[in-house]
Amino acid sequence: MNERRTGGRARLLLGGACAVLIAVSSVAVATVARADLAGPPGTTLKAAAERSGRYFGAAMGGDRLSDQGFLTIANREFDMMTAVNEMKPDATEPNRGQFDFRAGDAIYNWATQHALRVRGHTLAWHAQQPRFWGSLSGSALRTAMIDHINGVMAHYRGKLYAWDVVNEAFAENGSRRSSNLQSTGNDWIEVAFRTARAADPSVKLCYNDYNIENWTYAKTQGVYTMIRDFKSRGVPIDCVGLQTHFTGGSSLPGNFQTTLSSFAALGVDVALTEADVTNASATQYAGLTQACMNVPRCVGITTWGIRDSDSWRGNESPLLFDRNSNPKAAYTSVLNALNAASTTVPGTSTPPPSTPGSTPPSTPGSTPPSTPGSTPGSTPPSTPPVTGSPGACTATYHLTNSWSGGFQGEVTVANTGPTTIEGWTVQLTLAGGQTIANVWNGINTGTSGTVSVRNAAYNGSLGANASTSFGFLVNGSSSTAPASVSCTSP
Numbered sequence: 299m300n301e302r303r304t305g306g307r308a309r310l311l312l313g314g315a316c317a318v319l320i321a322v323s324s325v326a327v328a329t330v331a332r333a334d335l336a337g338p339p340g341t342t343l344k345a346a347a348e349r350s351g352r353y354f355g356a357a358m359g360g361d362r363l364s365d366q367g368f369l370t371i372a373n374r375e376f377d378m379m380t381a382v383n384e385m386k387p388d389a390t391e392p393n394r395g396q397f398d399f400r401a402g403d404a405i406y407n408w409a410t411q412h413a414l415r416v417r418g419h420t421l422a423w424h425a426q427q428p429r430f431w432g433s434l435s436g437s438a439l440r441t442a443m444i445d446h447i448n449g450v451m452a453h454y455r456g457k458l459y460a461w462d463v464v465n466e467a468f469a470e471n472g473s474r475r476s477s478n479l480q481s482t483g484n485d486w487i488e489v490a491f492r493t494a495r496a497a498d499p500s501v502k503l504c505y506n507d508y509n510i511e512n513w514t515y516a517k518t519q520g521v522y523t524m525i526r527d528f529k530s531r532g533v534p535i536d537c538v539g540l541q542t543h544f545t546g547g548s549s550l551p552g553n554f555q556t557t558l559s560s561f562a563a564l565g566v567d568v569a570l571t572e573a574d575v576t577n578a579s580a581t582q583y584a585g586l587t588q589a590c591m592n593v594p595r596c597v598g599i600t601t602w603g604i605r606d607s608d609s610w611r612g613n614e615s616p617l618l619f620d621r622n623s624n625p626k627a628a629y630t631s632v633l634n635a636l637n638a639a640s641t642t643v644p645g646t647s648t649p650p651p652s653t654p655g656s657t658p659p660s661t662p663g664s665t666p667p668s669t670p671g672s673t674p675g676s677t678p679p680s681t682p683p684v685t686g687s688p689g690a691c692t693a694t695y696h697l698t699n700s701w702s703g704g705f706q707g708e709v710t711v712a713n714t715g716p717t718t719i720e721g722w723t724v725q726l727t728l729a730g731g732q733t734i735a736n737v738w739n740g741i742n743t744g745t746s747g748t749v750s751v752r753n754a755a756y757n758g759s760l761g762a763n764a765s766t767s768f769g770f771l772v773n774g775s776s777s778t779a780p781a782s783v784s785c786t787s788p
């Protein structure tokens with residue numbers, strides 16, 4: 299990339315099934331007073347973002363997996379991760395049909411083992427293509443792109459929060475960027491999205507670009523027009539990623555919130571996916587964060603690295619932490635803006651208040667992993683909750699989302715005893731033909747039939763009347779609720 303940037307997740311008290319249902323399936327509070335945000339102000343980026351149902355993410359290269367300084371901050375402050383280069387086409391399919399997920403999986407494994415969710419970046423792009431794409435054109439290249447999307451998405455099916463399906467496909471003047479992919483025909487982007495939806499209906503599908511932050515900029519309008527067209531024709535797309543590189547001379551435009559709300563009004567989520575700001579201007583960081591917090595469907599912010607030493611433009615010192623891992627003034631400005639959010643994300647349930655002085659649990663899966671727009675009528679959780687209570691804890695199951703070929707469930711685990719429990723195990727008996735693809739906020743044994751899910755490291759300790767929850771994705775032809783759900787604690 300040499301172009302210059304020119305514009306720039308309830309505490310569920312055990313008060314009965316009814317109350318639980320309401321809390322879990324709570325739909326969108328579009329605008330809330332600050333006092334309605336969950337819990338006390340967050341003291342970490344993720345805790346502050348989660349109060350309004352949002353995430354705070356970072357990007358990391360594989361080399362950071364051996365960088366304890368980086369990992370410490372990533373684990374403490376962030377609940378979403380993007381691989382800088384390791385999930386790009388050249389990394390995942392170096393030779394035709396030979397997929398290599400080792401580098402991407404290493405990042406995915408670290409992230410999910412530390413309760414961060416993962417954004418996939420990226421599937422189709424003019425840059426960092428497999429070498430063999432260079433000798434292809436026309437229908438052969440189109441087929442290679444489709445095969446690539448299918449191959450990569452099959453590997454990560456049900457595991458990711460979102461995919462940047464197509465990256466940077468527009469030129470600065472608002473027309474399509476000329477590229478080998480563009481030369482396969484103007485429909486290459488929608489083909490990529492249709493392929494992606496079929497390959498993994500559980501993941502959000504995003505278009506991602508830079509210099510689309512200024513509402514009056516031609517490129518912003520070009521992308522907006524394409525998204526509007528896609529939504530009007532039913533091309534499956536769930537989100538727009540605005541990279542938000544206010545670096546290399548660009549700065550935060552005054553109309554950034556207008557841009558975010560305009561895209562969101564088309565019926566897509568918006569996210570700031572690669573944020574960095576020259577010299578980490580606290581004013582600009584506060585402004586970009588406030589803009590997102592003011593737009594209900596702005597679901598989260600990701601910075602492109604954590605410390606300046608992680609940045610692709612480290613000489614501009616554009617990130618929230620300095621080279622010595624110290625938070626900058628910009629960090630405080632972002633934290634304050636997150637805590638002052640004026641909207642919550644529709645469809646999210648906010649997390650239990652974090653315990654003051656402890657590291658708050660992060661909340662992978664607090665946002666449904668997709669809003670499968672291609673499956674009308676797929677959302678209402680109409681099945682009654684299934685509750686069992688053989689031990690001091692109870693487990694209550696809810697359907698939170700469903701689509702053709704799968705569904706997302708959530709189990710609320712509550713301590714009904716008078717004393718704190720240290721650890722819990724839930725047993726779920728799935729219907730025939732159902733297989734668990736992913737579990738968050740819990741560790742599963744087995745994926746079909748009777749599945750056991752025990753607490754994660756951070757949510758096993760439950761005080762009297764306290765509760766927590768875990769979520770899971772299931773592949774299967776029906777969303778029939780588990781035949782039984784039970785909880786035991788030591």
Ligand code: G3I
Nearest residue numbers: 299300359382383419425426465466508541572602609610
């Ligand atoms: O791994 C090789 C190394 O073996 C070799 O010695 C070295 C020599 O230059 O190159 C290394 O590869 C570099 C790679 O980053 C890993 O550091 C590539 O040259 C370099 O081109 C590549 O740059 C990446 C860039 O995307 C490529 O377009 C940056 O790390 C990455 O931060 C950047 O990320 C992009 C997003 O994907 C899209 N939006 C813009 C963003 C910033 O440019």
